[in-house]
Amino acid sequence: MQSTLERQRKALWSVRPKHVAALAQSTQALCLDQMQEITYRDLTSLSDFATVVDLEQAIWGPGYTEPVPVPILAVTVKRGGILIGAFDGLRMIGFVYSLAGLKGGRPMQWSHMAGVVDQFRNAGIGYRLKLLQRERALQMGLDLIEWTYDPLQAMNAHLNFTKLGVVVEEYEENVYGASQSPLHRGNPTDRFVAEWRIGAPHVVRRVGAPDIPLRTHEIADVPRANRALPSGEWHECSALDLGIDDRRLIVEIPMGFTEMLANAPDLAFAWRMDTRRIFATYFARGFRAVDFLLDRNGRKGAYLLVRHLKL
Numbered sequence: 325m326q327s328t329l330e331r332q333r334k335a336l337w338s339v340r341p342k343h344v345a346a347l348a349q350s351t352q353a354l355c356l357d358q359m360q361e362i363t364y365r366d367l368t369s370l371s372d373f374a375t376v377v378d379l380e381q382a383i384w385g386p387g388y389t390e391p392v393p394v395p396i397l398a399v400t401v402k403r404g405g406i407l408i409g410a411f412d413g414l415r416m417i418g419f420v421y422s423l424a425g426l427k428g429g430r431p432m433q434w435s436h437m438a439g440v441v442d443q444f445r446n447a448g449i450g451y452r453l454k455l456l457q458r459e460r461a462l463q464m465g466l467d468l469i470e471w472t473y474d475p476l477q478a479m480n481a482h483l484n485f486t487k488l489g490v491v492v493e494e495y496e497e498n499v500y501g502a503s504q505s506p507l508h509r510g511n512p513t514d515r516f517v518a519e520w521r522i523g524a525p526h527v528v529r530r531v532g533a534p535d536i537p538l539r540t541h542e543i544a545d546v547p548r549a550n551r552a553l554p555s556g557e558w559h560e561c562s563a564l565d566l567g568i569d570d571r572r573l574i575v576e577i578p579m580g581f582t583e584m585l586a587n588a589p590d591l592a593f594a595w596r597m598d599t600r601r602i603f604a605t606y607f608a609r610g611f612r613a614v615d616f617l618l619d620r621n622g623r624k625g626a627y628l629l630v631r632h633l634k635l
C-alpha cells in the first residue's frame with residue numbers, strides 16, 4: 325500500500341506564475357498568451373534526472389564544469405533528498421534540489437541548487453520552487469534547510485532574506501577556490517551559509533507576506549559598518565567602521581556584482597576583501613544577519629546585523 329508520503333511525493337501542483345505583470349514587462353520573457361500554466365512535481369525517474377542535468381548546463385552555462393550527474397541525483401533522491409521540477413507543459417523549465425544532511429546530529433536538508441531557465445525568470449517560479457521544497461521538508465518532519473550564496477549578490481540576498489526569511493551567522497572564505505574565470509582576476513569565492521528555519525515564526529510570517537520588506541526609515545538611524553558610495557557607473561566600498569558597539573548595524577553592498585566582477589575586477593576584489601573583514605569581525609562578536617533591504621533605485625542593498633547572545 326502506498327504511504328501518505330509516497331502519495332504526497334507523487335502529487336502534482338499547479339499554479340499560475342505569481343508575477344504575471346513582471347513577466348509581461350520582461351523583454352526576455354515569453355508573451356503572456358504563449359505562457360501556459362506552470363506545474364510542479366517531484367522528480368523520480370531516470371529521464372527526469374537526465375533532464376535536470378541538461379537544465380544544469382542550460383542554466384549555469386558552458387563554463388559550469390561540475391553538474392550533479394544522474395547517478396548522484398538518483399541515490400540522493402532515493403535516500404531523503406528533495407528534487408522538484410517546474411514544467412511549462414511537458415517541458416521542464418526549472419528545478420530545486422537538496423540533499424539529506426545532519427547538523428549537530430539533527431536531520432536537515434542541504435540545498436545545492438535552484439535554477440530557472442532564462443526566459444522564465446522573474447515570474448515567481450524560483451520562489452515557488454523554494455516554497456515547495458519547504459513544504460516537502462516540513463512533511464518529512466524537518467525544521468532546517470541550508471545553502472550557501474555569495475553575500476555580494478544583492479538579488480540573491482533579496483530572495484533569501486526578504487522573501488524566504490533566512491538568517492546568516494556563518495561566513496566561509498574561498499569555499500570553491502578563487503574564480504577560474506580570467507575576467508574575475510582570482511576573486512575568492514566567499515559565501516554566506518543561509519539558515520532557513522522553515523517552521524520558525526519569523527519564517528512563517530515572511531513566507532506568508534513576502535512583499536512586506538524592511539522599510540528604509542526603519543534602519544535610517546542604524547550605524548553603518550561601511551557605505552556603498554557611487555563612483556562612476558559603480559559603487560565603492562568606503563567609510564569602514566569595525567568598532568560599532570550598538571545592538572544593530574548595517575552593511576551595504578552594491579547591486580550588479582556579477583557585472584562588476586567581469587568589468588571592474590579590481591573594484592570587485594576590494595569589495596570582497598572589505599566585506600570579508602566586516603562580516604568576519606562582526607560575526608565573531610556575536611552579530612548575525614537577519615534582514616536585507618534592496619534599494620533598486622540606488623542600485624545597492626543593506627544587510628541588517630543584530631547582536632545576539634550565544635548560550
Ligand SMILES: CC(C)(COP(=O)(O)OP(=O)(O)OC[C@H]1O[C@@H](n2cnc3c(N)ncnc32)[C@H](O)[C@@H]1OP(=O)(O)O)[C@@H](O)C(=O)NCCC(=O)NCCS
Nearest residue numbers: 436437438439440445446447448449450451452479480483
Ligand atoms: C535564482 C533564480 C532561481 C530565481 O528564479 P526566478 O524564477 O527568476 O525567481 P522569482 O521570479 O521567483 O523571483 C524571486 C525573487 O528573487 C529575486 N531574484 C533572486 N535572484 C535573482 C536573479 N538572479 N535575478 C533576478 N532576480 C532574482 C527576484 O527579484 C524576486 O524578487 P521580487 O519578486 O521581489 O522582485 C534564477 O534567477 C536562476 O535560475 N538563477 C541562476 C541560477 C542561480 O543563481 N541559482 C541560485 C543559486 S543555486
